[in-house]
Amino acid sequence: MNTFSPTLSVETLLRVANGYSGASAIAAQVLLSAWNSNDFTVPVAELSLLDGENYQHALNVMTLRYQGKEPQNVIAQGDKKFHTLCVEWSHLETQRKGAA
Numbered sequence: 001m002n003t004f005s006p007t008l009s010v011e012t013l014l015r016v017a018n019g020y021s022g023a024s025a026i027a028a029q030v031l032l033s034a035w036n037s038n039d040f041t042v043p044v045a046e047l048s049l050l051d052g053e054n055y056q057h058a059l060n061v062m063t064l065r066y067q068g069k070e071p072q073n074v075i076a077q078g079d080k081k082f083h084t085l086c087v088e089w090s091h092l093e094t095q096r097k098g099a100a
Helices: 006-017 024-035 044-049 052-066 078-088
Strands: none
Touching: 006 024, 006 052, 006 078, 024 044, 024 052, 024 078
């Protein structure tokens, strides 16, 4: 059973996203998709790049969103941190086809 708090999960994935590892991009995508799924998506197959603990944190963030809560609202200075994350990982933004 997952016992991580939503706050811990968001903060942990932010640290991973801001690090320099093979899991940084997928951690950013999980957070950004939970924050703004119109512009960011989670490539499910890439979740395997996370170790077991961080995978649980990713599931926790997705569950948080399922419960109608926004990830930036469970951490201090969340709006600022998520805007910074968005700028840093803007190249992962989903490109929409046929936008009118």
